[in-house]
Amino acid sequence: MRALCWHGKQDIRCDTVPDPKIEDPRDAIIKVSSCAICGSDLHLFDGFMPGMESGDILGHEFMGEVMEVGSENKKLKVGDRVVVPFTICCGECDQCRRGNFSVCERSNRNKDVADKLFGHTTAGLYGYTHLTGGYAGGQAEYVRVPYADVTPVKVPNSLSDEQVLFLSDILPTGWQAAVQCDIEPTDTVAVWGCGPVGQFAIRSAVLLGAKQVIAIDNVPERLAMAKAGGAITINFDEESTVERLNDLTFGKGPEKCIDAVGMEAHASATVDSMYDRAKQAVMLESDRPHVLREMMYVCRPAGVLSVPGVYGGLIDKVPFGMFMNKGLTMRTGQTHVNRWTDDLLRRIEEGQIDPSFVITHTVGLKQGPEMYKTFRDKQDGCIKVVLKP
Ligand SMILES: [Zn+2]
Numbered sequence: 405m406r407a408l409c410w411h412g413k414q415d416i417r418c419d420t421v422p423d424p425k426i427e428d429p430r431d432a433i434i435k436v437s438s439c440a441i442c443g444s445d446l447h448l449f450d451g452f453m454p455g456m457e458s459g460d461i462l463g464h465e466f467m468g469e470v471m472e473v474g475s476e477n478k479k480l481k482v483g484d485r486v487v488v489p490f491t492i493c494c495g496e497c498d499q500c501r502r503g504n505f506s507v508c509e510r511s512n513r514n515k516d517v518a519d520k521l522f523g524h525t526t527a528g529l530y531g532y533t534h535l536t537g538g539y540a541g542g543q544a545e546y547v548r549v550p551y552a553d554v555t556p557v558k559v560p561n562s563l564s565d566e567q568v569l570f571l572s573d574i575l576p577t578g579w580q581a582a583v584q585c586d587i588e589p590t591d592t593v594a595v596w597g598c599g600p601v602g603q604f605a606i607r608s609a610v611l612l613g614a615k616q617v618i619a620i621d622n623v624p625e626r627l628a629m630a631k632a633g634g635a636i637t638i639n640f641d642e643e644s645t646v647e648r649l650n651d652l653t654f655g656k657g658p659e660k661c662i663d664a665v666g667m668e669a670h671a672s673a674t675v676d677s678m679y680d681r682a683k684q685a686v687m688l689e690s691d692r693p694h695v696l697r698e699m700m701y702v703c704r705p706a707g708v709l710s711v712p713g714v715y716g717g718l719i720d721k722v723p724f725g726m727f728m729n730k731g732l733t734m735r736t737g738q739t740h741v742n743r744w745t746d747d748l749l750r751r752i753e754e755g756q757i758d759p760s761f762v763i764t765h766t767v768g769l770k771q772g773p774e775m776y777k778t779f780r781d782k783q784d785g786c787i788k789v790v791l792k793p
């Protein structure tokens with residue numbers, strides 16, 4: 405079969421690789437009808453995330469048709485149409501039973517490494533480094549889905565691939581980011597980053613009834629999309645984010661702040677951003693936490709910071725004294741996808757949200773490698789890429 409494989413920094417190829425096989429009685433094999441490139445795939449593309457090996461199959465946002473099921477899988481049958489959440493989970497461990505699916509204790513095949521690195525393991529993820537299990541991803545014609553009797557979400561034929569594909573990651577990720585803010589009707593919610601997750605965080609905050617939602621980015625197409633979704637926009641190349649947020653909140657600051665940027669913050673004109681770039685270049689810091697610092701500074705005392713953006717390792721010069729003295733709360737995490745999918749599928753069916761608005765590019769798998777670059781460089785108005793294997 406054909407699959408997009410990682411071969412090193414900025415080296416992704418559409419290779420021919422062996423078809424996946426059933427390895428465990430709970431597995432299923434899915435024929436991929438649609439998959440997507442995610443912002444977190446760009447951290448792999450740019451070589452910022454450790455634990456990749458040459459030939460690894462990428463991709464964790466995919467859906468398709470069930471081709472084969474293992475003998476113990478009672479949930480799926482051949483021909484079912486499913487979306488597969490990016491977090492692989494067993495459904496049986498302590499964390500899964502609490503609904504904390506992204507920290508499943510059993511699905512990471514390289515648990516020992518993760519235990520050492522993080523103190524405890526986190527869930528296995530598709531196409532996302534050997535630190536999270538080294539599972540083959542879904543930017544491919546076929547995928548092996550482990551524990552396929554737990555996570556796959558059956559979707560009705562009345563909805564298009566484009567409407568349901570993002571249940572695999574970015575829609576529940578934006579939703580969880582907003583839910584973790586405990587939004588009140590009097591709240592101002594500020595969202596840093598208007599990539600796909602930021603777009604869904606914005607629409608989720610609007611759906612959850614925030615008084616005003618403010619979107620921060622410097623890409624005109626992304627800001628226009630955020631505005632269409634109900635946000636007031638700030639272009640940080642043209643004005644001071646902190647000053648404008650203070651103006652919009654009568655000097656009090658937003659109550660809720662969402663970091664939908666993560667480790668590769670771009671605001672290069674600020675002193676702290678230049679500091680991060682210099683330290684990262686000499687390997688003294690792995691991530692660039694400019695957005696975290698700015699959120700801590702501008703957030704209203706007793707407010708909440710929600711961080712769906714991906715961080716990889718160690719960050720430097722984060723003002724913890726400011727964070728503690730202002731009584732801020734931070735909530736983070738990979739998405740507990742299955743905690744939200746029933747509710748979100750219902751909202752899509754009822755027309756409360758149609759996630760397909762975020763798609764700007766649809767291409768074949770062969771064009772995948774060039775689309776990684778187009779997406780990374782935000783060329784051609786690119787916000788979200790869907791691939792058709
Ligand atoms: Zn993703």
Ligand SMILES: [Zn+2]
Nearest residue numbers: 494497500508
């Ligand atoms: Zn589990």
